[in-house]
Amino acid sequence: MYTRKQALALARQLRTCPTPDIRNDADYIEENKRHNEICPFCSTDIKDEIDSWSILSEKYQKKFKAPATEMGDRQVTKGQLWKLNKNMCCWREGYYYNAPVILVIKDHNTANNEILAAQTWHDIYLASPGDMVVPETHRTGVDEFFIETWNFYILKKHYLGRYLGNVTGEVVEYAMKMHANQDILPGWAPRLMALRQNDPRHYFQKLEIKTGHLMEQQAANIPGFANDSTDSFISKIKAAMDGLEWIWQPETIIECLALLKFTPESVALSASTKNRNEIIATFFCLRGEKIQTVKSVECLIFHEKSSSGGYTVTGEIQGLSAGTKELSFMCFIADKKNKYLSPGKWTWDDNSQQFLAQFNRVKGKNERVSILIINQVNGKDRP
Numbered sequence: 001m002y003t004r005k006q007a008l009a010l011a012r013q014l015r016t017c018p019t020p021d022i023r024n025d026a027d028y029i030e031e032n033k034r035h036n037e038i039c040p041f042c043s044t045d046i047k048d049e050i051d052s053w054s055i056l057s058e059k060y061q062k063k064f065k066a067p068a069t070e071m072g073d074r075q076v077t078k079g080q081l082w083k084l085n086k087n088m089c090c091w092r093e094g095y096y097y098n099a100p101v102i103l104v105i106k107d108h109n110t111a112n113n114e115i116l117a118a119q120t121w122h123d124i125y126l127a128s129p130g131d132m133v134v135p136e137t138h139r140t141g142v143d144e145f146f147i148e149t150w151n152f153y154i155l156k157k158h159y160l161g162r163y164l165g166n167v168t169g170e171v172v173e174y175a176m177k178m179h180a181n182q183d184i185l186p187g188w189a190p191r192l193m194a195l196r197q198n199d200p201r202h203y204f205q206k207l208e209i210k211t212g213h214l215m216e217q218q219a220a221n222i223p224g225f226a227n228d229s230t231d232s233f234i235s236k237i238k239a240a241m242d243g244l245e246w247i248w249q250p251e252t253i254i255e256c257l258a259l260l261k262f263t264p265e266s267v268a269l270s271a272s273t274k275n276r277n278e279i280i281a282t283f284f285c286l287r288g289e290k291i292q293t294v295k296s297v298e299c300l301i302f303h304e305k306s307s308s309g310g311y312t313v314t315g316e317i318q319g320l321s322a323g324t325k326e327l328s329f330m331c332f333i334a335d336k337k338n339k340y341l342s343p344g345k346w347t348w349d350d351n352s353q354q355f356l357a358q359f360n361r362v363k364g365k366n367e368r369v370s371i372l373i374i375n376q377v378n379g380k381d382r383p
Contacts (some may be wrong), residue, residue: 004200004203007202007204011123011126011204015097016039016096016098017035018035019030019096019098025162028091030231030323031229035094035096037094038095039095042104042304049329052269059283060267071278074163076160078106078107078169079168079169079171079172080163081163081166082104082162082163083161084099084100084155084159084215085099085160085162088218088219090214090217091251092214093251097210100215101120101122102118103117103118103147103175104117104279105152105176109154114155114157115156116153116154117154119147119153119208119211120145120146121146122143122144123241124144126200127192128195129195130149130150131192132146132147132148132175132178132185132189133146134175134189135193138167138168138188139165139167139168139171141164141165141166142165147158149182149210150179151208151209151211151212152179152218153215155215156295159218159355168235174189178311202260213340214252216343219371225253228248230251230253230256233256234256237256237257237291241294243263244261245263246370255341258282258284258330258332258334258341259370259372260294262280278295278298278301279315280297281298281299281371281373282370283295283297284294285375296322298315298318300317300318301314302354306363310358310359310361311358313357314356314357315354316352316354316355320373328373329344329348329360331346331357331363332360332372333363333367333368333369333370336366337366342359344358344359345357345359347378357369357371
């Protein structure tokens with residue numbers, strides 16, 4: 001008899017165990033060693049045993065019967081199911097988080113090629129209230145699965161890997177309604193059993209929340225560096241500037257950037273800012289796959305506000321226009337206690353050199369705002 005505990009065990013392996021190609025990759029010897037020390041599924045290797053991952057992968061693929069196709073020139077539209085590509089996989093705390101299958105909810109920002117996505121899972125034994133199980137009449141190309149209507153995030157289209165199938169427009173509409181109010185459920189979707197104490201689905205939801213958060217972080221990675229290991233990327237940063245430290249040991253490319261700490265002697269504040277609040281941002285100049293410059297930059301703070309809607313901060317960054325070609329900005333709240341980065345939204349006015357950073361949660365007393373300023377240049381640009 002198949003149980004929810006068994007379903008959870010399979011989910012943990014599919015979500016957090018390295019695939020055979022990663023286990024055999026010489027670049028990840030230390031990561032795999034650490035994983036084997038803490039993972040009950042990968043800690044033993046019986047000779048001649050059929051690889052469990054191959055079995056799991058086969059089970060997984062059978063859930064998506066339609067021949068999966070690469071993205072190519074396929075137009076991305078709402079209601080499509082996509083497997084995210086390998087650039088979205090990442091190591092975290094000894095586990096290898098594999099890229100999930102997402103449902104395209106809608107275009108989020110056409111100019112930036114961004115979509116709003118919902119995470120999905122194929123084993124309905126793990127569905128609980130707030131999830132939407134999609135019946136056969138409302139899907140094409142895939143077997144039964146459910147939508148985690150509480151687990152939405154924004155992705156750029158270039159992180160989509162393989163197209164798998166699609167659902168009807170009605171499914172997408174109800175997914176959006178359930179995201180706002182999880183008591184709403186269409187009549188054609190099955191009612192799900194309430195969660196109980198020590199229910200395996202509690203642990204599954206925590207796993208899916210963590211996976212969704214990591215996908216958000218991976219989506220913020222810098223093109224050209226997404227395939228680097230953290231060790232090689234840290235070496236590139238250190239080659240550009242000595243004496244750098246990190247708030248905690250980075251496990252993703254974006255953490256390598258966002259968690260930098262400058263030594264006091266490397267931060268030269270102007271005399272006019274001694275009595276003013278400021279954030280020290282990190283400026284990177286990137287040329288191809290090389291980090292050419294790393295330096296600290298002052299961000300003068302005009303106003304900070306915390307409310308039920310989250311945290312906002314406004315200010316000014318002087319002197320960025322000169323000598324820069326393709327500026328981009330990222331902002332995060334760094335939670336050192338839980339080792340987690342919360343991404344925010346950034347608005348920058350080139351003329352006034354003023355910014356607005358918005359976060360959908362309140363900033364804790366001991367948490368830090370991390371601001372990244374990135375200038376990407378090509379071989380023809382002068383440094």
